[in-house]
Amino acid sequence: MTTQTREIDLSRYLANIWDLLTPEEQELVRENTHIQNFKKNEPIYRELEEPSHLLCLLRGKVKIFKEGIGGRNQIMRLIKPVQYFGYRAYFASQPYVTEAAAFEPSVIAFIPMELIENLIKKNNALAYFFIKELSIDLGESDERTVNLTQKHIRGRLADSLVFLLDKYGTEADGCTINIYLAREDLASLSNMTTSNAIRTLSSFCTEEIVAVDGRKIKVLDEKKQIGRAHV
């Protein structure tokens, strides 16, 4: 299971759109792409806005989330470099149903979706790239829905920690999760209140499943073990 996840991440990382394009197409993309910097917590796009660009995260970390009831956000997906996002709504001919924001200072490439749409109509490899990306995301979304709705708090938090570990990796020590997250974001990721994220993380700490130093979280158990931490 873990191996499979790694293979998917790897293939994603290598799935660079660039290699799928002809030199002429590359030139078109180069001419029409612009780069923008985002500060920590700066919004990238908001719900109900009209999508116009394919976004590619070059540096930093990005969360894609939905505002829920009573202002409780639900983080739907996380983006790492180099990953494409923000295109779904355009393809569906809809306004954005989610919001994106930078977790930390980030650099993003903006490629006009009209251009991408035209390229897709001539370039089948590019079309297939998006089919595959969307298919993977939809499968993950289905898994996630069941985890978020059916698992208890401990299981959901454990899932989130494993998810963060898989997505962003660790620091040099090999076990400190390589992202600096407020408890509130951990809660938004795990579908629980901030209080409960704090409380449950404390429990994990007492049980020596993790070690916590402020926002730095060190996973002491093997990945596979923490996935069963709800037991």
Place this chain on the structure above:
Amino acid sequence: MTTQTREIDLSRYLANIWDLLTPEEQELVRENTHIQNFKKNEPIYRELEEPSHLLCLLRGKVKIFKEGIGGRNQIMRLIKPVQYFGYRAYFASQPYVTEAAAFEPSVIAFIPMELIENLIKKNNALAYFFIKELSIDLGESDERTVNLTQKHIRGRLADSLVFLLDKYGTEADGCTINIYLAREDLASLSNMTTSNAIRTLSSFCTEEIVAVDGRKIKVLDEKKQIGRAHV
């Protein structure tokens, strides 16, 4: 079980993608498609199986669901004629993460995914069709995740009723939902126990938001009203 493909006018049933194909491509699809009938509650595919065909529901109703914790199923999507399904896992190069079953006697066309994949590589309109379908499904999945995780029981049940109304429409009276569902399926759709689906539907009945006759559910409120039934 397998009916002669030629007995059925595929061009009529598969209209969605049929029009996107050249005559040669249409002939290829015709030659390789087979039709299969499914009884009520018969499984169509199961989790972990390898996807091999694009499925097209010609008649009947189909649920796509995941088995959750303690055997509690979560219905992820519903399919109505004429709608395509079962292709996501193939595109993602994964086994199925969901299970599909017929709600009622159904007729399904099976088109080999290898053929579809080959067609996509030459036919951009077909590729774009799948990009669009997947994009719409992913957006709906995001909406659904937040509804299922953040709304309370009444809101979730109301959402499900509106969803069923939108998907399958009504009987001749214009307000009886055109699907015959056990309370358990209503629960699986709404992320709650069967007891609570029964109880909450009873409450809606007392409040004259719906009228119930066995498994026939009549929505008395306007659609928009019931969506706020959790208030």
Place this chain on the structure above:
DNA sequence: ATATATTTGTGCTACATAACATTGTTTATT
């Protein structure tokens, strides 16, 4: 048409999680 299995309807109890309040600590900003 009849019998058996399944589903529905209720009441009751237990439990998980949200909501709220308070204090101490950390983060971010100037």
Place this chain on the structure above:
DNA sequence: AATAAACAATGTTATGTAGCACAAATATAT
């Protein structure tokens, strides 16, 4: 480096939902 603002930690209470049990009604199969 100082200071205000935000966050973390923890206890308490309230509440929504699951779990279970049982009787009545209904569906399904023979």
